[in-house]
Amino acid sequence: MLIHRFHNDKIAFNPNSTFITNMWNSDFFWLLPDSPSGISIFYCLETKSANAYKMEKERNLALVNKVNASDLEKLSKPKLSLPSTLMDLVWTTQNFHAIVSLCFGPESHSAEFLQAWINQMYDIRLRYTSFQASDPYFFAKVMFTIDNAIQMHWHSCSSTPNRASVNDNVLRMSEIQGSILSMSFNQLLPKTISDKVFVQITLLKDDKDKDQGNGGHGQGKFKGKRFPGTNKDNQDKSDLVYNNDKSHQNWHLQENENFGRVFYGHQKEAPKISDGKLICMKFFL
Secondary structure, X not given: OHHHHHHHOOOXXXXXXXXXXXXXXXXXXXXXXXXXXXXXXXXXXXXXXXXXXXXXXXXHHXXXXXXXXXXXXXXXXXXXXXXXXXXXXHHHHHHHHHHHHHHHOOOOHHHHHHHHHHHHHHHOHHXXXXXHHHOOOHHHHHHHHHHHHHHHHHHHHHHOOOHHHOOOHHHOOHHHHHHHHOOOOOOOOOHHHHHHHHHHHHHHHHHHHHHOOOOOOOOHHHOOOOOOOOOHHHOOHHHOOOOXXXXXXXXXXXXXXXXXXXXXXHHHHOOEOOOOOEOOHHHHO
């Protein structure tokens, strides 16, 4: 029913089963203050043909009379998504606006707040694009600014004794929007989001490196290393891994190293199973 409603409103958004369940149960709040969950802009990315197979698979799982226990985990893990272009950012915000308008009305404070952000994204789109080019975290910072303000407003709505006591000032962001115009915008990101951005940047860099013909291999201690079965003609046998001896201390995470940055950035280089899918990183390690 929700998808039909979006279709009529020209919204191309296919929420996953967890998102729908959160709406049905009115779970609008994040479980943790620094980790978007529930009804969040970070789960409203525009539907694209590239993820059509995944959408259809989840839909089939949701429609069957009996869902296997092994499939429950697949239905309950929404993935935090980040836009890579300005239009992705605009469409994501529009999708979130459609959800909020449906729940609280198009003239609600939350909906009007989101519409003001959408208008600015359109009005100064060249500046948004320029900022993202100089700071790959910019779009994520804008999204977190929006999402966090919405959360604070909703918490105020749920905890105050009457409407007059609700903190509407948190949605008045003319100063913050003005800071984007004046090139002084700044927003701290929680680690869960900054790590996600870092992985996305690394993957994009790897793809760019491959396009330039250098194989897209990472730097540091992974530089030049190849796994069995990749480019065997040029591979030095000393690079092959013959056993899983845990005494290889140089394989372990070093001090001040981050798991996501070290391993997810090189995930594309990991071996794949027979049907071409990536092996779970924990299993691989």
